[in-house]
Amino acid sequence: MSQLLRQHIEKITPLTDSEFTYILSHFTPKKYKKHQFLVQEDAPVPNDFFVTKGLLKASYTNLNDGKEHILQFAWEDWWITDYQAYFNETASSLTIDCIEDVEVLCLSLHNREKICAELHKIEHFFRRKSNAGYVALQRRILSLLNSSAEERYHQLLVTYPQLFQRVPKTLIAAYLGVSRETLSRFSK
Amino acid sequence: MSQLLRQHIEKITPLTDSEFTYILSHFTPKKYKKHQFLVQEDAPVPNDFFVTKGLLKASYTNLNDGKEHILQFAWEDWWITDYQAYFNETASSLTIDCIEDVEVLCLSLHNREKICAELHKIEHFFRRKSNAGYVALQRRILSLLNSSAEERYHQLLVTYPQLFQRVPKTLIAAYLGVSRETLSRFSK
Structure with missing residues (x-):
């Protein structure tokens, strides 16, 4: 499953074996069963998740009518978390749970900032990923409006x-x- | 007007005088009058714009009904462009025009990538800005859905x-x- 992460990073920047081993040492692998929660509402969000197997969703439940709004799906080769809570170290407003059995590589904010500071090419990788994510969300907003x-x-x-x-x-x-x-x- | 850019970057990372002078040399100042266009639909989008004075909007016009949907406003201390077109070097699907007289600092994609590659702290700055932008757009999507x-x-x-x-x-x-x-x- 770690090969998927290496291929994913190398779409943007090449890595030596020792660089990748070092980067990978900052991730923690975890497995979840269908219907299990990775992030619960109002809880802290210590990790971002890179999906190596399975399918998840991030959703928001309206407290007034109990209606679930899905913000994002994620499957193999995608990232998912409540980014507002993760980056700002606040409580989650989203729920993230498994639609299938799931395997992820967890990256804490501390470890993300650490490898970005230590390896310029990883800072570059995450900047490029974030730019692409920003563009995708702008397209979704336009599609919701238009x-x-x-x-x-x-x-x-x-x-x-x-x-x-x-x-x-x-x-x-x-x-x-x-x-x-x-x-x-x-x-x- | 360049001081606004320096303060803006230094909210995230400190700069020496010579670093800032070097960074600033990659920006081109421009002035536009109220109602003037910075980006026109179907045209290339060579620049991202840091606003030092005035107010702009980025919008999409539905070809079927002629209705204008505003994606974003920007004023002093904000960035604006058609990011999809800018990052992917494709033609714009948005229009960006001035609601007031405007002064901006223009940053080409080439120069952005150059200073990011040369100065790790600038790559860090733009990653942090992009993360914050991503979070803001997620909130807007949730608010449109919910x-x-x-x-x-x-x-x-x-x-x-x-x-x-x-x-x-x-x-x-x-x-x-x-x-x-x-x-x-x-x-x-």
């Missing part, structure tokens, strides 16, 4: 066809911000 | 009261994704 739910459904289907194989329709509806019934109409 | 337009109006009023002094109500409506008439009801 596209209908049905258009967003079709964009999602074209961009991430595998999501539709792996994620229950109820959760895709919660990601798009529509009811399960509305979603059924789109997929006809 | 809050009513009226709740978003009040969040905006509390977070950026000065915006309501400087920006016409029509543009605030375009940012919130509501009509001018709906906005008037919120502000009663």
